[in-house]
Amino acid sequence: MAGPWWRDAVVYQVYPRSFADSDASGEGDLQGIRSRLPYLADLAVDAIWLNPFYTSPLHDSGYDVADYFDVDPRFGTLEDFDALVTDAAALKIRVIIDIVPNHCSSRHPWFQEAIIAGPGSDARERFIFRDSPNNWQSAFGGPAWTRTQDGQWYLHLFDSTQPDFNWRHPDVPAMFERVLRFWLDRGAAAIRIDMANTLFKDPELPDLPEDAPLAPYYDQPELHQLYRSWRKILDSYPAGTFPGPRGAVAEIWFSSPGTVRPYLTKDGLPQTFNFRLTLVPWAAAELRAVIDEACELIKDSGGSMPWVLGNHDITRLVSRLGIDQALIRHPTDALKRGEAQVDVPMGTRRARAAVLLLLALPGTAYLYQGDELGLPEHYAIPASRREDPTFRRTGGAAVGRDGCRVPLPWSGTAPPYGFASRPVRTWLPQPTDWATLTVEAELSDPDSVLNLYRAATHLRREHPALGDGDMTWLESNPDELAFTREPGFGFVANLGDKPIYLPAGSRILLASGPIVNRGVPADTAVWLQH
Numbered sequence: 001m002a003g004p005w006w007r008d009a010v011v012y013q014v015y016p017r018s019f020a021d022s023d024a025s026g027e028g029d030l031q032g033i034r035s036r037l038p039y040l041a042d043l044a045v046d047a048i049w050l051n052p053f054y055t056s057p058l059h060d061s062g063y064d065v066a067d068y069f070d071v072d073p074r075f076g077t078l079e080d081f082d083a084l085v086t087d088a089a090a091l092k093i094r095v096i097i098d099i100v101p102n103h104c105s106s107r108h109p110w111f112q113e114a115i116i117a118g119p120g121s122d123a124r125e126r127f128i129f130r131d132s133p134n135n136w137q138s139a140f141g142g143p144a145w146t147r148t149q150d151g152q153w154y155l156h157l158f159d160s161t162q163p164d165f166n167w168r169h170p171d172v173p174a175m176f177e178r179v180l181r182f183w184l185d186r187g188a189a190a191i192r193i194d195m196a197n198t199l200f201k202d203p204e205l206p207d208l209p210e211d212a213p214l215a216p217y218y219d220q221p222e223l224h225q226l227y228r229s230w231r232k233i234l235d236s237y238p239a240g241t242f243p244g245p246r247g248a249v250a251e252i253w254f255s256s257p258g259t260v261r262p263y264l265t266k267d268g269l270p271q272t273f274n275f276r277l278t279l280v281p282w283a284a285a286e287l288r289a290v291i292d293e294a295c296e297l298i299k300d301s302g303g304s305m306p307w308v309l310g311n312h313d314i315t316r317l318v319s320r321l322g323i324d325q326a327l328i329r330h331p332t333d334a335l336k337r338g339e340a341q342v343d344v345p346m347g348t349r350r351a352r353a354a355v356l357l358l359l360a361l362p363g364t365a366y367l368y369q370g371d372e373l374g375l376p377e378h379y380a381i382p383a384s385r386r387e388d389p390t391f392r393r394t395g396g397a398a399v400g401r402d403g404c405r406v407p408l409p410w411s412g413t414a415p416p417y418g419f420a421s422r423p424v425r426t427w428l429p430q431p432t433d434w435a436t437l438t439v440e441a442e443l444s445d446p447d448s449v450l451n452l453y454r455a456a457t458h459l460r461r462e463h464p465a466l467g468d469g470d471m472t473w474l475e476s477n478p479d480e481l482a483f484t485r486e487p488g489f490g491f492v493a494n495l496g497d498k499p500i501y502l503p504a505g506s507r508i509l510l511a512s513g514p515i516v517n518r519g520v521p522a523d524t525a526v527w528l529q530h
């Protein structure tokens with residue numbers, strides 16, 4: 001491997017609240033993650049990204065941080081974090097943490113101080129208080145402004161318990177420098193930056209015209225200077241010993257290549273996520289366009305864009321690919337309104353092919369916990385058990401993201417499926433029909449999704465053509481994706497109805513489904529050696 005580790009790593013996203021529960025509280029925790037590290041090592045992952053575990057009232061599952069320098073008691077202690085980093089390093093697994101710089105919790109001492117200090121105070125200047133609101137809407141539904149008792153309004157692009165920081169106040173960048181160093185000093189190998197493109201708002205806070213392509217809180221020019229300064233901090237950490245040079249990946253849902261290009265520089269953040277694969281239908285032309293766009297974007301840029309098929313904000317892969325693909329952008333809500341049915345076997349077949357595509361593409365791949373088990377979205381969560389603020393803020397019109405955040409099934413035949421060591425009410429309910437989807441059940445089934453993932457991640461680690469590098473498309477029919485990577489690797493996927501025949505002279509390394517007489521059936525992908 002020529003470049004830094006993050007350019008071709010396989011990263012596994014751990015959602016701590018739903019990964020493993022060491023104290024049978026119904027919520028996962030750092031000790032739970034620690035106890036399951038051998039499972040992750042067996043999955044041949046190079047790093048784990050942990051969603052926030054900081055002190056938090058958990059109004060947005062931890063993206064509402066009350067103390068950036070501590071672990072919430074529900075997740076454990078700082079010592080548990082240190083032990084997790086140490087144990088992971090012994091298995092050559094790096095730990096990536098989540099930095100949430102756009103907003104904090106309304107319980108953060110700075111916000112509490114701002115509320116008490118009143119209008120005109122310096123404490124209010126750390127946030128965005130105004131005498132009257134503009135027309136901006138919260139991403140979770142409803143207005144992006146909430147009125148305080150003294151009549152002023154504060155801005156929150158998310159829940160009202162998540163006030164946005166004013167990044168033009170010097171205390172804010174100064175605190176985040178300390179946050180970065182605090183966790184990098186404790187051994188974090190990289191940071192994932194939440195809502196990395198919204199920290200600065202247009203100072204005029206203009207109303208958003210109805211047909212505006214871009215809101216005035218995206219991509220403000222000051223971001224680049226900030227991220228150059230963060231890059232200097234990252235680069236100041238020693239490269240010689242594990243975990244080596246420190247990385248960063250920005251969460252940016254870009255609307256067009258032009259808006260993300262300015263982030264992809266040699267001296268800015270090393271990486272921005274590429275979510276495009278999660279937004280397009282399961283169709284060869286669309287997937288190919290997304291892949292070409294990414295290759296074009298990163299060419300000569302100095303940056304790179306990890307591929308993603310799922311995360312804690314997106315409907316589960318199996319369910320996304322198992323519905324009418326015209327609904328791909330809003331599958332959860334379409335389903336809730338009875339407009340779509342999930343064909344789970346078809347979704348699973350496609351999800352198996354999709355992960356072989358993901359792991360064959362050039363660059364870094366992120367896996368979301370539970371996708372390796374082929375978990376579908378859990379739609380049938382009763383309203384009374386829903387946690388995502390989106391559900392509440394839209395009066396139930398949008399069901400929100402709980403269905404992809406359900407505690408993992410590890411073993412056994414009934415909830416909590418080994419998530420906790422004894423029967424417990426898990427923070428989100430698990431379906432009662434997941435007995436065949438547990439880690440235990442899938443490990444003993446040679447054809448399980450888990451065993452496909454294991455085979456693919458191990459092969460990827462060994463194959464010299466995989467990871468960072470180039471790819472070359474092959475001439476193919478419109479329903480096929482076919483490319484090669486040197487030395488000696490070939491990829492073929494059939495997204496149409498008619499079988500495709502494998503090229504002569506190639507040997508099958510791995511297939512996402514049964515291959516008969518070298519015919520690749522619908523919704524199937526193959527890795528080849530030539």
Ligand code: GLC
Pocket residue numbers: 060063100158194195251312313
């Ligand atoms: C990001 C997170 C999401 C969170 C939001 C607000 O999009 O991934 O889970 O709700 O930011 O912090």
